[in-house]
Amino acid sequence: MLKQVAALAFYARFFRDFSRLGFERRVPPSERRELRFDDQRWVVTGATGGIGRAIALAAAAGGAQVIALARDPVKLDDFAETAGPHRVRIEPVCVDLALVSAVRAAVEHTARKGRLDVVVANVGVMLHDWRTTVEGLETGVATNLINHFVLVEGLRRSGALGSNGLVVSMSSGGMYGARLDLDALEARSADAHDGFTAYAQHKRAQVELTRYWNGLGPSAPVAHVMHPGWVDTDGVRSALPGFRRILARYLRTAEQGADTALWLAATHPPRPGRGGIWLDRHLDPEHAFGFTRGGATAPELVAWIERRIADVDARSAG
Numbered sequence: 408m409l410k411q412v413a414a415l416a417f418y419a420r421f422f423r424d425f426s427r428l429g430f431e432r433r434v435p436p437s438e439r440r441e442l443r444f445d446d447q448r449w450v451v452t453g454a455t456g457g458i459g460r461a462i463a464l465a466a467a468a469g470g471a472q473v474i475a476l477a478r479d480p481v482k483l484d485d486f487a488e489t490a491g492p493h494r495v496r497i498e499p500v501c502v503d504l505a506l507v508s509a510v511r512a513a514v515e516h517t518a519r520k521g522r523l524d525v526v527v528a529n530v531g532v533m534l535h536d537w538r539t540t541v542e543g544l545e546t547g548v549a550t551n552l553i554n555h556f557v558l559v560e561g562l563r564r565s566g567a568l569g570s571n572g573l574v575v576s577m578s579s580g581g582m583y584g585a586r587l588d589l590d591a592l593e594a595r596s597a598d599a600h601d602g603f604t605a606y607a608q609h610k611r612a613q614v615e616l617t618r619y620w621n622g623l624g625p626s627a628p629v630a631h632v633m634h635p636g637w638v639d640t641d642g643v644r645s646a647l648p649g650f651r652r653i654l655a656r657y658l659r660t661a662e663q664g665a666d667t668a669l670w671l672a673a674t675h676p677p678r679p680g681r682g683g684i685w686l687d688r689h690l691d692p693e694h695a696f697g698f699t700r701g702g703a704t705a706p707e708l709v710a711w712i713e714r715r716i717a718d719v720d721a722r723s724a725g
């Protein structure tokens with residue numbers, strides 16, 4: 408009961424900005440001109456559904472070559488076909504972003520093709536059931552966090568993603584309810600797992616990862632973290648059916664959720680020196696409540712992720 412009241416208070420606090428009304432107020436129609444990405448090369452994860460699909464299609468329509476990563480080969484083919492005349496600029500690549508080995512293979516494939524301009528780390532799942540991958544990681548943290556790191560670091564270290572590159576991480580307003588706690592990133596048993604809490608932690612962690620990449624110096628790509636507001640997608644339909652039922656009229660379209668990622672790629676704002684999270688083309692504060700401050704730091708987070716990757720490697724070697 409207490410949890411439901413807290414959730415209601417949380418949603419009420421953010422309704423004005425995160426709903427469709429927020430998008431309409433914060434991005435007036437006069438600013439919604441066509442964005443161009445000619446000669447750019449993009450990678451978009453989760454490109455077959457929801458926000459990722461809207462980003463990938465708009466990037467290709469704006470002239471970018473898009474490497475579209477997703478898991479389901481049938482959906483990937485359907486997605487590419489819906490791009491119509493822009494199909495020629497889309498390369499569908501089938502990869503399970505829950506698996507370190509699969510993401511490493513995708514990095515190799517992508518890096519062979521040359522320089523990249525934009526990586527959108529979009530995939531994110533809220534898993535209410537506790538499950539682990541064949542590599543021994545909890546599936547949610549592997550998908551939402553660890554493999555974003557594997558992807559971006561792999562591309563960065565290979566040289567494919569350099570100082571002119573841009574990383575856009577798709578976080579969530581849910582991170583406003585979380586203080587980064589490394590012990591809460593990955594439950595080791597079903598009893599210890601809470602899908603909401605884990606998701607909020609992963610999304611808060613993306614803010615710290617962004618700080619990590621921006622702290623690497625001028626040779627590293629510029630990194631931004633954003634959230635899309637509340638968007639009507641299959642992800643929301645399956646993970647938050649009650650939320651969707653109540654707020655149906657106020658949810659954003661996938662295109663509205665995608666808008667900030669596209670705008671960041673078109674305008675390339677400088678590294679946000681003091682952090683922040685983008686929503687509707689505005690850099691908002693990273694914290695809305697005092698209790699979320701003072702959590703684990705970016706270097707501590709990266710050390711944690713690297714330990715979990717080393718565990719995967721040790722298991723596969725042994």
Ligand SMILES: NC(=O)c1ccc[n+]([C@@H]2O[C@H](COP(=O)([O-])OP(=O)(O)OC[C@H]3O[C@@H](n4cnc5c(N)ncnc54)[C@H](OP(=O)(O)O)[C@@H]3O)[C@@H](O)[C@H]2O)c1
Pocket residue numbers: 452453454455456457458459476477478479480482502503504505529530531532550577578579580581634635636637638639640641642643
């Ligand atoms: N919707 C919202 O209101 C909202 C709010 C805040 C933040 N976000 C964030 O925005 C991002 C996109 O959300 P969404 O609602 O658009 O998601 P969605 O509707 O669930 O779309 C999911 C996409 O990700 C792919 N995917 C999922 N798991 C994958 C895996 N293991 N490997 C490869 N691809 C995988 C799916 O492809 P397959 O079908 O092939 O697996 C599909 O293309 C997420 O990071 C989410 O946390 C969304």
